[in-house]
Amino acid sequence: MSADPHAEAHGHHEIEMPHATMRDYVIGFVLSVILTAIPFWLVMTMPLSAGTTGAIIMGFAVAQIVVHMIFFLHMTPKAEGGWSLTSLVFTVIVVVIMLAGSLWVMHHLNTNMMPMPHEATSQVEGQAP
Numbered sequence: 001m002s003a004d005p006h007a008e009a010h011g012h013h014e015i016e017m018p019h020a021t022m023r024d025y026v027i028g029f030v031l032s033v034i035l036t037a038i039p040f041w042l043v044m045t046m047p048l049s050a051g052t053t054g055a056i057i058m059g060f061a062v063a064q065i066v067v068h069m070i071f072f073l074h075m076t077p078k079a080e081g082g083w084s085l086t087s088l089v090f091t092v093i094v095v096v097i098m099l100a101g102s103l104w105v106m107h108h109l110n111t112n113m114m115p116m117p118h119e120a121t122s123q124v125e126g127q128a129p
Contacts, residue, residue: 025071025072027071028068028071032067032068035060035064036064039056042056069088
């Protein structure tokens with residue numbers, strides 16, 4: 001009989017965490033530096049238009065988030081039986097729905113609550129234009 005009677009019952013429920021090596025951390029660091037240096041260079045030299053530069057920087061930001069999640073947070077489909085990745089996907093979906101809904105509401109409020117032109121306000125108040 002073992003020293004811990006519950007060890008046998010709970011032993012098969014252990015979740016295997018991925019182990020990172022120094023190589024993984026170095027790769028993540030180098031990718032993070034590159035993904036930071038390129039947008040910095042784009043802003044400092046301005047070789048493209050402001051809109052294009054902004055879009056490229058947003059793309060690099062998303063890539064950097066993915067690099068951090070994989071190399072530093074170890075969020076892979078194997079980690080915690082896939083539940084950490086599943087919860088991340090659910091969180092991203094909820095955030096996108098909330099942001100899109102908020103922007104939609106604000107756009108419609110801005111469109112429907114615009115102030116009337118000067119002529120229309122003076123007629124409403126009973127004054128001649």
